[in-house]
Amino acid sequence: MKNNFIQGFASHLTILVLGSAFLYFNSSDEEKIRSVLLFASVYILLALVLLVVKRIFFKKKKKESEQYPLPETDERIEKMGLKFMAQIFGLSHLIGSAILFVLYITNENSTIRVEYALYYLFGILFFTMMFGLKIVKKLDN
Structure with a gap:
């Protein structure tokens, strides 16, 4: 990090x-x-x-400094970590949208309106779909 x-x-x-x-x-x-x-x-x-x-x-x-320090993480591990985080992020979007759709269908508006939460969720999903690939490609180089 x-x-x-x-x-x-x-x-x-x-x-x-x-x-x-x-x-x-x-x-x-x-x-x-x-x-x-x-x-x-x-x-x-x-x-x-x-x-x-x-x-x-x-x-x-405090360790004595080595002549050739080993890298903390390998590039393959970093790519696997990015893929894992993307899968968790996608799964959380799926679960969140499913819960919000159920609340929207049953018309259960509690503290905040369900429509606003759905708009926010779709906005975040749109943002990650548009800019997430560019960020991952930049990290790849």
Whole structure:
């Protein structure tokens, strides 16, 4: 992984935003902001504490530098990993669209409207179909 810090920050930010949005829409009117702020503060504090614990207990051992270091991953393993991630991504789209179609047919609109979620899902699917192949070809070179 080349951008461990950026990927970790993006994943923490995504969890924070999604959890806050879920709590905001799930709470009653008088508790909306309070529950979001409580969740955000507890999540940030827990993440910082676990980061400190990780750095204290899991220190990397310093090795003597070798003359010819071995590569971390082989190109074949990277391609297999990309194919595996693409299959998981496609399967998640299939499951998500099936669930949303069932909710659309049964007219079960709960927190958000099912049509908006379907439009979002089709937009993401369109984006990955259009630009995913270009990204994989770029990574291949």
